[in-house]
Amino acid sequence: MPQTPAILVEDLRFRWRSDLPEVLHIPALQVARGERIFIHGASGSGKSTLLSLLAGVNPPSGGEVQVLGEALGRLSGARRDRFRSDHIGFVFQLFNLIPYLSVLENVTLPCRFSHRRRHQALQSGNSLDAEAMRLLQHLDMADDALIHRPVTELSVGQQQRVATARALIGAPEIIIADEPTSALDSDMRQAFLRLLFQECGATGSTLLFVSHDRQLEPMFERHVALHEINRPQAAH
Amino acid sequence: MAILSLAWKSLLNRRYTAALIVLSIALSVTLLLGVERVRVESRNSFANTISGTDLVVGARSGAINLLLYSVFRIGDATNNISWKSYRHFAENPQVAWTIPISLGDSHKGFRVLGTNGDYFRHYRYAHKRQLAFQQGRPFEGVYQAVLGYDVARKLHYRIGQKIVIAHGAGMTSFTLHKDKPFEVVGILAPTGTPVDRTVHIPLQGIEAIHKDWVSGRQVAGLHISAQQALKMDLTPKLITAFMVGLKSRIATFRVQREINEYRKEPLLAILPGVALQQLWDLMGIAESALLLVTVLVVAVGLVGMLTAMLAGLNERRREMAILRSVGARPGHILLLITGESLLLSLLGMALGLLLLYGGLLLAQSHVESYYGLYLPLGLPSPREWLMLGLVAAAGLLIGLIPGYRAYRYSLADGMSIRI
Numbered sequence: 001m002p003q004t005p006a007i008l009v010e011d012l013r014f015r016w017r018s019d020l021p022e023v024l025h026i027p028a029l030q031v032a033r034g035e036r037i038f039i040h041g042a043s044g045s046g047k048s049t050l051l052s053l054l055a056g057v058n059p060p061s062g063g064e065v066q067v068l069g070e071a072l073g074r075l076s077g078a079r080r081d082r083f084r085s086d087h088i089g090f091v092f093q094l095f096n097l098i099p100y101l102s103v104l105e106n107v108t109l110p111c112r113f114s115h116r117r118r119h120q121a122l123q124s125g126n127s128l129d130a131e132a133m134r135l136l137q138h139l140d141m142a143d144d145a146l147i148h149r150p151v152t153e154l155s156v157g158q159q160q161r162v163a164t165a166r167a168l169i170g171a172p173e174i175i176i177a178d179e180p181t182s183a184l185d186s187d188m189r190q191a192f193l194r195l196l197f198q199e200c201g202a203t204g205s206t207l208l209f210v211s212h213d214r215q216l217e218p219m220f221e222r223h224v225a226l227h228e229i230n231r232p233q234a235a236h
Numbered sequence: 237m238a239i240l241s242l243a244w245k246s247l248l249n250r251r252y253t254a255a256l257i258v259l260s261i262a263l264s265v266t267l268l269l270g271v272e273r274v275r276v277e278s279r280n281s282f283a284n285t286i287s288g289t290d291l292v293v294g295a296r297s298g299a300i301n302l303l304l305y306s307v308f309r310i311g312d313a314t315n316n317i318s319w320k321s322y323r324h325f326a327e328n329p330q331v332a333w334t335i336p337i338s339l340g341d342s343h344k345g346f347r348v349l350g351t352n353g354d355y356f357r358h359y360r361y362a363h364k365r366q367l368a369f370q371q372g373r374p375f376e377g378v379y380q381a382v383l384g385y386d387v388a389r390k391l392h393y394r395i396g397q398k399i400v401i402a403h404g405a406g407m408t409s410f411t412l413h414k415d416k417p418f419e420v421v422g423i424l425a426p427t428g429t430p431v432d433r434t435v436h437i438p439l440q441g442i443e444a445i446h447k448d449w450v451s452g453r454q455v456a457g458l459h460i461s462a463q464q465a466l467k468m469d470l471t472p473k474l475i476t477a478f479m480v481g482l483k484s485r486i487a488t489f490r491v492q493r494e495i496n497e498y499r500k501e502p503l504l505a506i507l508p509g510v511a512l513q514q515l516w517d518l519m520g521i522a523e524s525a526l527l528l529v530t531v532l533v534v535a536v537g538l539v540g541m542l543t544a545m546l547a548g549l550n551e552r553r554r555e556m557a558i559l560r561s562v563g564a565r566p567g568h569i570l571l572l573i574t575g576e577s578l579l580l581s582l583l584g585m586a587l588g589l590l591l592l593y594g595g596l597l598l599a600q601s602h603v604e605s606y607y608g609l610y611l612p613l614g615l616p617s618p619r620e621w622l623m624l625g626l627v628a629a630a631g632l633l634i635g636l637i638p639g640y641r642a643y644r645y646s647l648a649d650g651m652s653i654r655i
Contacts, residue, residue, distance in 0.1 A: 085562065
């Protein structure tokens with residue numbers, strides 16, 4: 001059976017309100033499964049908007065987004081939410097963690113909302129906590145002293161690794177990273193990316209990495225500049 | 237359930253604010269239930285003032301007036317009734333017992349009640365409880381007195397002590413029946429009713445001290461000593477009222493009509509239970525006002541919670557965005573915030589109950605000895621459960637306000653975090 005692409009975008013249009021100008025018009029974008037793609041865009045170029053469309057948080061004003069062969073526009077709001085929690089893991093720029101949960105609770109959080117990811121996390125034969133520990137170990141975060149510290153006391157780099165473990169738990173097919181390295185220094189960035197690649201490789205996840213920072217571009221196998229694929233109609 | 241455990245952890249994270257909210261709800265719930273309990277118990281104790289008496293009979297006036305002076309010793313009778321009429325109805329074949337009472341004198345602010353031994357045999361209060369003696373016995377001689385519990389306690393009287401009755405019901409009276417002192421022979425156990433504040437003497441005693449008095453004044457030049465009075469006929473000519481117990485309650489209305497239609501003297505017979513209810517209804521407005529105030533206090537407590545939750549909401553938009561990104565639906569966010577306020581209300585109610593019972597335990601004996609009000613420690617009554625249920629429902633409804641706002645935020649914000 002031929003595999004559907006991870007992401008397929010056709011004639012995608014988006015405006016915040018019908019009386020506002022179009023902010024996004026992407027005629028075509030395809031991301032294959034397992035691909036690691038770097039999407040570059042300056043601040044305010046619509047990166048976050050694109051991600052929210054790909055994740056099905058906002059419905060497009062026109063065109064279609066298919067994720068893993070599923071046309072998001074045809075799903076109800078609740079189904080889109082479920083689809084997202086089952087298949088997509090997120091890492092954001094900063095303050096990714098819920099301050100009142102422990103490190104392990106933060107990592108296993110998606111399993112509270114997605115049966116599929118819970119099921120997949122448990123398939124390894126581990127308990128949820130053990131699976132979280134395994135991921136944290138891969139990210140050099142399995143230190144007992146770190147695990148039991150309140151998440152607000154972790155360094156930014158440590159927080160990002162916890163957030164990454166959370167995105168990876170239950171092996172979602174797609175990982176979306178929205179400027180996850182912007183708060184890290186250059187050395188940390190490279191190390192962080194290597195860890196991210198390694199984990200995506202291990203689960204076969206597709207990685208969508210969005211950033212305004214072109215320094216990281218060479219580490220990816222495919223680069224897309226948002227301003228090249230996005231052709232919004234001029235405001236009138 | 238997952239989302240409620242998140243709500244719980246989120247509250248623990250903000251435990252100081254949460255504790256203050258819980259405390260304010262708890263205090264308001266304590267006040268609400270405390271007022272309710274005092275209200276119910278004072279109503280019970282009010283209704284318990286007289287029990288087992290089928291009719292109260294006095295001169296024709298108003299039902300409440302008759303009840304007030306005959307049972308509560310408040311106010312005065314407009315008129316007396318004749319001993320003849322009393323005897324007429326006391327001998328009615330339907331009547332099991334009667335208690336004649338004669339009021340009008342006092343002792344140091346406490347009312348003096350003239351009666352006979354039937355009072356101690358037949359008078360009942362609070363679910364047909366009989367009067368009990370803490371010390372001593374009922375009076376037998378003319379110049380003997382039995383004191384209510386409060387009278388003896390406040391005036392430090394003992395058995396064997398002599399007391400002087402004052403003419404009239406005022407707190408200070410200058411006309412004393414000094415020549416005919418009464419010996420205390422009995423002190424009653426506390427009842428929580430006006431009996432505790434009454435000095436009981438025999439009807440003959442009342443008659444004896446007024447032998448040399450005519451229309452409220454001592455007759456000049458006439459002096460009859462205590463010993464002389466004993467030799468005279470001390471059958472009273474007038475009494476203030478009498479209480480009636482019937483052989484069968486079925487006859488109540490018939491006997492009542494007979495008394496009310498008695499041709500030889502205008503009399504009024506009332507059913508004490510009905511008159512008590514009427515009297516209580518008069519006080520019902522104050523009662524409702526008090527309840528309204530406590531309901532408002534609960535509302536203030538809940539509005540405090542609303543304020544705190546709305547104020548904290550903006551700071552928590554990031555938290556909600558993260559939850560959305562890991563798969564929480566907007567409905568989950570609504571449940572998270574509303575669940576928090578429900579948890580706060582429930583905790584507040586639990587603590588409020590704890591404070592209530594703690595307070596009752598501490599205040600119980602004090603309130604009973606000073607106000608004659610017994611506050612039971614029993615489980616919440618159905619009405620109290622209903623109140624608690626309403627507080628919980630109000631907490632939930634109020635939680636829907638920040639819950640709905642958070643829901644709207646999470647729909648608008650999605651996962652983008654604009655802070």
